Amino acid sequence: MFRLRAALPLLLLTACVARTAVTVVAEPAVAPLLQSVAVAPAVEGSASEGSAAPAEGSASAPALEGSAAAESIAAEPAAAEEPTRRHPPSQACNYTTYQWSMKRKTGVNRRTISKTFGELKGDEIDPNDARCSVCEENQVWLRPADHGWPNIKPVRVCDVYASKLGKALEEMAASGAFTIIDLEGYRPGRTRGAVVDGMRTQMSNHGYGTAIDINARHNGLYAGCNISPVTLEGLRRCRLAVGGAWDPVARPSPSVVRGGIPYRIMTQSVGWKWGGEIGGGTRDLMHFSLTGF
């Protein structure tokens, strides 16, 4: 069974998608639960992320071991929507990961890892919610087309959050005042944390399917930016590191702002935090996750 452990905070940055990415510094954050690592690497290039580790949030991770307990919980209406699922230790776990190269500004060392759930170690399990892991088998496709957004491509998310996220998309569509252009979900890369030999070493929250980026091209990740709240004026002193410039005055429809439609829905209906309100010097305006990092 897993035990959740909060990570010690260190500061970091978060970054989301990486299209361009310059990055920033970050410190290692934390520690995983069981010990670690999978190595991995590579890819596609995009993703960068930096983030930090929160100490805050830990979301729930129920850990039930036995099925009796699980059944009793499942019987509860509230829990039925988000069942605590545990995968048998012998179940296969596969994922393709990579590391972010600070120099090349892209994902490298792409590598596919195949093991079992029982062999997961360290940060292969979400330190903030042990129900979610880097395994593709732990992810499900969230199809925006089924939730009011016919032209938005599917993304993968940790299965236990799929239902809430689908409803969140429906709420956004019903609002009529917010436009989703693109989403990013599960992406198991080591794109944040300490840099060793020019490579990031910590798994992003996207690696567990417990983070979503909304409209990266209009809600960039800014570095060197310890401002609160986020304002256009304040961002002039920050450096756009990933994604596109944020300007909710010029482009209100796709912009994520505190108190706005996606902000309210993601924080209240899903219970996630906004990357625009995390500690440290990064303001990741496209990003929502369990901790905001």
Ligand SMILES: [Zn+2]
């Ligand atoms: Zn993100």
